[in-house]
Amino acid sequence: MKLVPRKLTSLALATVLALSSSIPALAASNVNPVVNVNANNEVNQIDVEGFKTAVGRAVFTIVIRSLSLYSKGKKISERVEESEIEDAIKEYFDITFYSSGRDLATWNVGRGKDVVLEAGDDSSYGFEHILAKHVPKYFNQYDEAEEAMNNGDVITFFDKNDDIKDVYENLDYVIKKYKSKISQDGFKNREERFKVKGKDGENYILIIKGGEVITFYPDRWNKADIFETYQGPGIPV
Structure with missing residues (x-):
């Protein structure tokens, strides 16, 4: 999967914010679209299909590109293309x-x-x-x-x-x-x-x-x- 260049990340996330706030289904759905692993390795389950329905495939794709890799609570890598x-x-x-x-x-x-x-x-x-x-x-x-x-x-x-x-x-x-x-x-x-x-x-x-x-x-x-x-x-x- 080809990724959005880093210099466009801020613009992409701003677009996500604007699109998300304009879709009533997102505010009402209370879906958890992404994986969030905390320091205790506890995973919040995802509802991918519900999220795609709420904000559309394009927005979903942009959001999951905002990931980083952590070890022992410290960021060690940004996702790369x-x-x-x-x-x-x-x-x-x-x-x-x-x-x-x-x-x-x-x-x-x-x-x-x-x-x-x-x-x-x-x-x-x-x-x-x-x-x-x-x-x-x-x-x-x-x-x-x-x-x-x-x-x-x-x-x-x-x-x-x-x-x-x-x-x-x-x-x-x-x-x-x-x-x-x-x-x-x-x-x-x-x-x-x-x-x-x-x-x-x-x-x-x-x-x-x-x-x-x-x-x-x-x-x-x-x-x-x-x-x-x-x-x-x-x-x-």
Whole structure:
């Protein structure tokens, strides 16, 4: 999902306020349209369909873009656009042409087999997905995080100060260190999950399918919370 540029956020929220105040159904509905996770991780349930009916799909879309990521009560990231993640990848790997199928790195793991890291996309696989889902600086997977919380699952995160260099160096380290195991089990037609120890001594999960890196994330309890920052009419805080 492409997002509203940050410099338009104030204007967008002002538009939400104006539109919301003009719709009587919003004032009368008392719906709770967004997830608000407080310091005790207590979640207010959402009524998405009721909210969409009250203020319309366009307003709903603008409101849910006002999210931030918090850890231990401190803001650690604003939601970012997918294009920002792609630009950061292009800069780090010094490439101009970018596509989801673009190979960013290749490792020979023996037996004539190569593991490939593709750019991928933010929602499903590859380096872009690793950054968008597990690195606070680039996090934008709020819908998936909300679903995980509702299912009692956890999304784990790299440290809040980690950047592309930190993530890639750990990934490079574990693929080289565990290349024998990866060569044996990482080229099947299903996702294989490897428990590995990174360059920084931390535990990680590396998932590979058919020789392609699907995702890579810390194997530890390092959960961040989703907070709604917009405080417009009809929205509990």
